[in-house]
């Protein structure tokens with residue numbers, strides 16, 4: 857029993873489920889040091905809870921198509937209400953950037 861619980865905690869420990877059914881990001885995780893040297897920000901999907909790093913090209917693409925201001929070194933992360941993992945139609949996905957002080 858405890859092994860299953862440990863595994864579940866390992867897999868899902870960073871993800872918290874909101875009452876609304878959407879996911880909320882773990883802020884500490886969202887702004888932690890990048891694993892990939894090309895990463896400039898992160899993208900969090902509120903629909904499935906996926907948090908992944910994005911490079912400058914993707915950050916600029918998301919920004920351009922969603923009227924978002926983003927500069928390298930900005931302290932913050934992007935949020936979307938769908939992504940390639942939960943297979944929401946890309947054209948129907950809304951993005952926003954969350955700036956942190």
Ligand SMILES: [Zn+2]
Pocket residue numbers: 901902903904905906937938939940941942943
């Ligand atoms: Zn998703």
